[in-house]
Amino acid sequence: MNQKLKIMVVDDEAIVGKRLKPSLESSGYTVETFGDGRSAIARLSKERFDIVITDVRMDDVDGMQILEYVRANIPQTKVIIITGYASVDLARRALDKGAFDFIAKPFKPGDLRTVIEKAARAPSA
């Protein structure tokens, strides 16, 4: 890891961002958090992120829409989907659409860190 990875966390549950930001920053990542999909996409159009971690179910613009946006516009950015319910169907759909991986709630920061590290090592699509 030559340079700091830039990570975006999107979840309409405010506590998720509030806890993940210091936790991931302590692991050496640069982290920005957003509480809704719309402002996250607005930010993505301006700034390049290495990894986007997004909750799948949100009002208005949801995780799948963020995934679609990223795949269409910034394909080198990897997307990790957070799901509230580990439905096989949803996971398959997310992976079909090009998500790097998914993680089911509830998870520990360590679980997420493992997935992030895996994503960091993986070659860009």
Place this chain on the structure above:
Amino acid sequence: MTDDSGHTMNKAPDRPRESMCVYAPMDAAERKSATAGRHTGIQQRACFPVRLRLILAFAAIFVYCAGVTLWTIYVLPAVHHKIRFLELADAYRHETAQMRRFEKNYFLYGTHLRDALLHTQKARSILSDNEADILKVMSRGRLTAMQKSLASYAAGLQKLAGGHSPEVRAEVQHRLRKYGHRLTADADAFSIQERRALDRTFSLLRTGPLILLAVLMIILFAAAWHINRKIVTALGRLTDFTERIAAGDYTRITFKKTRRDEFTQLATAMNQMIDEIEKRQEILVQSHKIRAIGNLVAGVAHELNNPLNNILLTAVSLQENYADLPPAEALEMLADIVGETERSREIVRNLLDFARQREREIKRLDLGEMLGRAIRLVSSQARMSKIRIETCIPDNLPPVHSDRQLLIQLFVNLLLNAVDALSQNAHGRIAVTVDAPTQAEYVAVSITDNGPGIPRRLQDRIFDPFFTTKPEGRGTGLGLSVSRNIIEQLGGFMRVESEVGKGATFTVYLPVTRVPH
């Protein structure tokens, strides 16, 4: 939401409004005891079955016919005797007439005395030979008097035969005239009298059957009328009753008759059948509730994962950074954990409150609160499908009387139905509105979705049990049927308005409880 240009279709059975103003339906236990009371009441009434009525009616007709036959059997021999007597009377009259003729000849010409004696003898033998037959019609005293006259007459003739003086002859002639006259007069009188009696009997035999036939007709009409009244009327009542059951009205049959018969047995059996149907309905409502809970659990589990995730993330952060955290931040984290735990508790409590099996209890309920609970129960389900639920529930709604869980179940059913209808819809929207016009007897709760709508040809059938448009294995087809059943239990009714492509509105009309001032 309501399409003004669209047709308003009334899918609720068109029952008169008055009949629906049942403000506080009897609860199950109360109704059961009332039914039981009626059942025992009817069992104590005297039993007078239709079978017995029929037997009695036919027995009465038989007795009447038998009476008529016996009367005929009695009358015909009497007629026979009379005819026989008339024959004898005619023969006797003939003999006496001959006897008198020869007696006259003797006195005029002195001839034929033997012939007169011969005919006298014949007349006597008619009387003596047929004594038994004559006595059936005539009294013995009279017969004896006749025989005496005849004997005296014969004695007179004998006297003439045995030689005589002119004085004796004149005296005997006088006696013979006297007895002879009496004999012929008697014979004539008899003959006429008996002929008249016979004529009367014949005319009675002619008119009698007509009268008997008329009486028989009256008896038959009375029996037919009675049977018609008992059977046809009772069958009519039972037919009306079965039609009412089919329409979902489960009021028990009341017994109007003072005595029991087969129809009261049938009615009792039908009342037991209704008890059974109601039990089944209750089981159906319960089992459908369990299905609804099954649906809700998926949403609730998902909903629960959010606070659980928040708690886990916060607790792990607290654990990992325990030594370095400033106290204020640690306290904030602990407050988050407490808050999120309480949030989890609320989610679980709401579902458990709905899931718990309770005795039905009708009480005054806040309609807005019940709707709020139902909406919260399905909210996670709706969020999963990205369906927005909009509410327009005014304050100060009139109170309704209902069982709390039943009312929530009703709204949950209709909301889940709307959620199902919107599963393929990108911008699903459910609007819950309450319309409570002052002075109106009903408060109207409308649940509108912007889904695909219901084709008009299906609108009549959607409330039928087991009717579903969902693919096999997805729906039981009982949701709307159970919902309608619940509404009817609460004394209300439901209507649907829908057009293909324009969504659907289900409106529940619940009776308002009016508090007298």
